[in-house]
Amino acid sequence: MTDDPENQGNDEFEFPPTLREKLSSGHPTPSVPAEFSARLLASAKVGYALRMRRRRIVRWSAVIGSAAAIIILSLLFLLPNHRSSPHLAQAGDVNHDGRVDILDAYVVAKAISTGGKLDPVWDVNHDGVVDQKDIDWIAAAAVNVTGNPTGALPQ
Amino acid sequence: MVAAINAGDLSAFDALFERHRDWVARLAMRFTSNSSDALDVLQETFTYLFGKFPGFVLSAKMTTFLYPVVRNLSIAARKRRLPGLPAEGFDAAGPELASNDDDEFLSMIRRLPEIQREVLLMRFVHDMSLAEIAGAIGIPEGTVKSRMHNAIETLKGDERLRKYFD
Numbered sequence: 001m002t003d004d005p006e007n008q009g010n011d012e013f014e015f016p017p018t019l020r021e022k023l024s025s026g027h028p029t030p031s032v033p034a035e036f037s038a039r040l041l042a043s044a045k046v047g048y049a050l051r052m053r054r055r056r057i058v059r060w061s062a063v064i065g066s067a068a069a070i071i072i073l074s075l076l077f078l079l080p081n082h083r084s085s086p087h088l089a090q091a092g093d094v095n096h097d098g099r100v101d102i103l104d105a106y107v108v109a110k111a112i113s114t115g116g117k118l119d120p121v122w123d124v125n126h127d128g129v130v131d132q133k134d135i136d137w138i139a140a141a142a143v144n145v146t147g148n149p150t151g152a153l154p155q
Numbered sequence: 156m157v158a159a160i161n162a163g164d165l166s167a168f169d170a171l172f173e174r175h176r177d178w179v180a181r182l183a184m185r186f187t188s189n190s191s192d193a194l195d196v197l198q199e200t201f202t203y204l205f206g207k208f209p210g211f212v213l214s215a216k217m218t219t220f221l222y223p224v225v226r227n228l229s230i231a232a233r234k235r236r237l238p239g240l241p242a243e244g245f246d247a248a249g250p251e252l253a254s255n256d257d258d259e260f261l262s263m264i265r266r267l268p269e270i271q272r273e274v275l276l277m278r279f280v281h282d283m284s285l286a287e288i289a290g291a292i293g294i295p296e297g298t299v300k301s302r303m304h305n306a307i308e309t310l311k312g313d314e315r316l317r318k319y320f321d
Contacts, residue, residue: 013278013303016319019310020279022260027280029181030190032197040198041172044205045165052163052209 091124092138105138157217161209172201175217179225182281186229192236196228203228215290218283222291259315271306274299 092100094107108122108130118130124137156174159167176197183196203224204211213220264272277283277291285303289296311320 012300013307014320015279015307019260019316019319023264023276023279026261026264027181027185027276029177030184030193032176032180032194036194036198037172037176040201041168044168044172044201047206048160048165048168048208055209 091121092141094119094122094138100138101142102139105135105142108138109135157211157213161211163209168205171204171217175221176201178218178281179221182222182225183229183232185276185280186226187232187236189232189236192229192232196225196232199228200225216284216287218281219287219290222277222283222287260310260319263310263313263316267306267309271302271309274302275306278303 092104094104097103108118110116111118111122112131112135120130122130122134124134124141127133156167156171160171179200180193180197183193183200184190187193187196200221204221264275267275273292274288277288278285283291285296285299289299292299310316
């Protein structure tokens with residue numbers, strides 16, 4: 001544009017000023033009502049503010065979501081195993097290490113196979129006898145991911 | 156101004172609009188030959204431009220960016236007004252020139268090939284630099300120069316206009 005210094009002096013074409021004026025006057029600039037301009041600018045600013053707000057919401061949602069994910073993952077990995085309820089964990093927690101795992105099943109299996117002393121609390125299926133079914137129950141509870149070891153009881 | 160708006164400075168909207176309003180209005184008027192359509196195109200152009208903020212990256216001059224926007228919106232506006240108008244063969248000189256046969260100069264301009272007339276008008280009516288013209292219509296700067304040269308030579312070659320070039 002004419003008032004742009006970058007445009008000055010780059011015109012290597014000679015064009016008579018008279019013709020330039022004729023050309024220019026043949027293409028008038030329509031008048032733009034002030035009210036029209038004001039309305040357009042107001043609308044643009046409202047739209048801009050909405051987009052800025054939406055951007056902030058998206059940005060904060062991402063931050064909050066990431067923080068929540070980190071907290072949940074931290075709880076899952078750092079806190080003790082929550083997959084078994086305290087009552088059932090106690091029922092199968094033969095070695096009293098606070099969790100029901102395959103080591104508990106191993107302790108019972110070893111005691112049965114070697115003819116060692118069988119603790120009555122190892123009768124986790126409450127059928128009156130400590131046997132292979134109790135080992136299976138503890139093993140199932142150890143690998144159960146539903147939080148309900150009884151649901152995984154072997155038939 | 157673009158950076159200021161991206162940074163949240165709303166007053167820069169006014170400055171940007173103020174700076175390019177008349178340029179866009181004049182260009183739209185040339186394309187549409189109708190002041191009502193020209194205002195519609197003006198509004199749509201700035202709505203489009205402002206809608207790109209925040210996050211707008213201007214990789215060329217603003218006029219280079221705006222020219223094709225105004226042109227396409229003007230074609231759409233003219234098609235709305237004149238539904239039979241083909242998309243191809245859009246006369247960038249606008250019918251205002253085409254209807255004004257009184258002036259020999261304007262008559263000569265009308266008879267120039269469209270590709271020559273367009274660069275001439277972009278340079279001498281809309282004050283765009285050769286680089287801006289090249290960017291706006293997507294052709295090499297050398298081609299712009301060639302078209303401009305041919306247009307001016309054609310005008311010079313007309314004996315009715317020779318007096319202006321002497």
